[in-house]
Amino acid sequence: MNPRVDVVLSLILVAIGIAIIAIGELTIRTGTVAGDLMGPRAMPRIIGGILIVCAGASAMLTVRSVSRALPAGDVGAAEDEPNIPASAPRAFAIMGLTTAYAVALHGVGYPIATPLYFLIALWLLEVRGWLTYLVICVALPVAMFLIFAEVLGVLLPAGLLEPVLS
Amino acid sequence: MGIGDVIGGAVGLLGDPTMWVILLAGAIYGIVAGAMPGIGQTLAYGLILPFTFALQAHQGVALLLATAVGVAYGNSLPAVLIGLPGTPGAVLTAIDGFALYKRGERGVALATQYLAALGGQFVSAGFFVLAVVPLSGLAFIFLPPELFGLYLLGMVAIISLTGKSILRGLAAAALGMFVGLIGIDPITNFPRYAPDQSFRTGLDETALVIGVLAVGELFRQMRQVYQYGADISGEAVPKFPPFRKLRRIWRPAIIGTIVGTFVGAIPGAGGGGAALLAYQQAKIFSKTPEEFGNGSIEGLAANEAAQSAANSGEIIPALGLGIPTSGSTVLLLTALMLQGIVPGPQMIRQTPELLSAAVLGLVGATIILAIVGWKAAMLMVRVISFDRQVVNVVALALVVVGVFSIRARVFDVLVCLAAGAVGYFMLRYGYSTAAAALAIIVSPRLESSLRTGLRMTNYDPMEFFGRPITLGLVTLATALLIYGIVAEVKTRRRLREAVRSGPP
Numbered sequence A: 001m002n003p004r005v006d007v008v009l010s011l012i013l014v015a016i017g018i019a020i021i022a023i024g025e026l027t028i029r030t031g032t033v034a035g036d037l038m039g040p041r042a043m044p045r046i047i048g049g050i051l052i053v054c055a056g057a058s059a060m061l062t063v064r065s066v067s068r069a070l071p072a073g074d075v076g077a078a079e080d081e082p083n084i085p086a087s088a089p090r091a092f093a094i095m096g097l098t099t100a101y102a103v104a105l106h107g108v109g110y111p112i113a114t115p116l117y118f119l120i121a122l123w124l125l126e127v128r129g130w131l132t133y134l135v136i137c138v139a140l141p142v143a144m145f146l147i148f149a150e151v152l153g154v155l156l157p158a159g160l161l162e163p164v165l166s
Numbered sequence B: 001m002g003i004g005d006v007i008g009g010a011v012g013l014l015g016d017p018t019m020w021v022i023l024l025a026g027a028i029y030g031i032v033a034g035a036m037p038g039i040g041q042t043l044a045y046g047l048i049l050p051f052t053f054a055l056q057a058h059q060g061v062a063l064l065l066a067t068a069v070g071v072a073y074g075n076s077l078p079a080v081l082i083g084l085p086g087t088p089g090a091v092l093t094a095i096d097g098f099a100l101y102k103r104g105e106r107g108v109a110l111a112t113q114y115l116a117a118l119g120g121q122f123v124s125a126g127f128f129v130l131a132v133v134p135l136s137g138l139a140f141i142f143l144p145p146e147l148f149g150l151y152l153l154g155m156v157a158i159i160s161l162t163g164k165s166i167l168r169g170l171a172a173a174a175l176g177m178f179v180g181l182i183g184i185d186p187i188t189n190f191p192r193y194a195p196d197q198s199f200r201t202g203l204d205e206t207a208l209v210i211g212v213l214a215v216g217e218l219f220r221q222m223r224q225v226y227q228y229g230a231d232i233s234g235e236a237v238p239k240f241p242p243f244r245k246l247r248r249i250w251r252p253a254i255i256g257t258i259v260g261t262f263v264g265a266i267p268g269a270g271g272g273g274a275a276l277l278a279y280q281q282a283k284i285f286s287k288t289p290e291e292f293g294n295g296s297i298e299g300l301a302a303n304e305a306a307q308s309a310a311n312s313g314e315i316i317p318a319l320g321l322g323i324p325t326s327g328s329t330v331l332l333l334t335a336l337m338l339q340g341i342v343p344g345p346q347m348i349r350q351t352p353e354l355l356s357a358a359v360l361g362l363v364g365a366t367i368i369l370a371i372v373g374w375k376a377a378m379l380m381v382r383v384i385s386f387d388r389q390v391v392n393v394v395a396l397a398l399v400v401v402g403v404f405s406i407r408a409r410v411f412d413v414l415v416c417l418a419a420g421a422v423g424y425f426m427l428r429y430g431y432s433t434a435a436a437a438l439a440i441i442v443s444p445r446l447e448s449s450l451r452t453g454l455r456m457t458n459y460d461p462m463e464f465f466g467r468p469i470t471l472g473l474v475t476l477a478t479a480l481l482i483y484g485i486v487a488e489v490k491t492r493r494r495l496r497e498a499v500r501s502g503p504p
Helices: A003-027 A042-067 A088-107 A110-124 A130-151 A159-165 B003-013 B017-035 B041-054 B057-082 B088-102 B106-137 B144-162 B166-181 B205-221 B243-264 B270-285 B297-320 B327-338 B353-384 B388-407 B410-428 B433-456 B461-466 B468-501
Strands: none
Touching: A003 A042, A003 B166, A042 B166, A042 B433, A088 A110, A088 A159, A088 B205, A088 B388, A088 B410, A110 A130, A110 A159, A110 B388, A130 B388, B003 B106, B003 B353, B017 B041, B017 B057, B017 B353, B041 B057, B041 B205, B041 B327, B041 B388, B057 B088, B057 B106, B057 B297, B057 B327, B057 B353, B088 B106, B088 B270, B088 B297, B106 B243, B106 B297, B106 B353, B144 B166, B144 B433, B144 B468, B166 B205, B166 B410, B166 B433, B166 B468, B205 B327, B205 B388, B205 B410, B205 B433, B243 B270, B243 B297, B270 B297, B297 B327, B297 B353, B327 B433, B388 B410, B410 B433, B461 B468
């Protein structure tokens, strides 16, 4: 766990807490229901307050641990497997690729987007072997289509192949 | 509604052939998913959740609970076969079970696990019915102030008992509560934090919860490329041992079943906590405590029975009161919300077939496990050998297509993936995703019950908090919060003193 990133994340949460309160005060309409003295702004204030206090305290504890060369303590962070290189850029690349897949699902269509997604994702994750690619990029999308469309009755978008498939 | 009605309803559901297919599919999917290290019950639920949209509510419940039974059994298979615990609850299984396996007692290890899991699950299903039926009968006493107390207790319990940092747990819950507020105010009906129409209907809770709980973990696993490995693929299927070799497992299995059911019902405790406690208790009552940690069939039996029994335990408050107790029960209630069912104490009274379906899911899947579980154990070696990267990519694609299939909206998938990205950082830096997911589901109801309750009691705090059940629940929540804070302060102080005193 990188202490600098940890502090930045905590401060982002503090900023979110401040934004929740500020935006709530400026945009939430009040005073429309008789007897509702608490109103619609109370819960956002409480939530924003909790975020500011807890995330702020968390940031301070981390800074104090680092400045006094003390261990930060176990905050329950999920650790990587030991002795195996970890790559955050790889995880972010998969996030970006999956997002592109979601957008392409509707525009380009399931039949093109899904095999492409598998192809690029598997390559990024260092999977090799032509049989694996054949099964995952060709056979699996067909199997998924059959399960969703035929068994569950879900229509998956054909996209660019709509004129051909319809 | 009595216990006889529940059991009668469960038997009646068997008249529908679709239920047989659902139970079989759920149990087998659960065993396979559970046998893959890295895919626990929460992730297994998250992957199958979108499929429940195509089913009726009671079918969805049966499917998810059959999956839970399969996962509890499957999780322990890599622990016994290759010493790799699939979940925290299987750590002790890996120690004792793998030790037995290595010294040639393969049949005894697998048979102990198999019988203890079956017994634990079967008996705890009975406890489940005995507990939930009276609970659902009390639903009428839960007015808004009591509901507020219930939701507050559920959230605080998850924060205090699941995470190691109460500060981060509270921050995670607050973030989840904010996300749950986005949309229309439940009392005034005006928008909050909703700049346009896409946000006015609120962010889809299913997409958010799957994102935070399942996608976040999948993204995190993408950081590393490795295989779990198994070098026992050439080994023959072990024979089922004679029952005289398994005589000693009945007492620890009973201990595990009782502990698992009751501890599993505590929000945040789950199968892991239940397994550890059951293991300790079994060791106390054992005539051979020195075997524990070195290949004890009693330790293995207690651990396995507790993990399986916790399945029934954790759905007692989830179905009886509408309070989720873990990430997987959050997903269970999300599946019901997809069907238009509102989680809460009235849930079972309004939809009693859910209870029958739950019993059918637990018992039916256990029967299927009894038939296929022994053979499945060795077949699962192949599953463990699957390319881990391929499994994770396929799981992600299934989530994308599954979430899209709910309302055919790309926006929902983008919400899911955004929640997954947030979940990635939460997992990496110790912010409880279970607390956040629970807060997303519970926060609109928490706020609504608080504001309605205050109006009901004329904004008199004495009248609101003076109601006996509300007072009890809020007091318990406060006590849990204080416990969590004190525990964290003590841990930090111990750590600082250890560092100051230097190495021995």
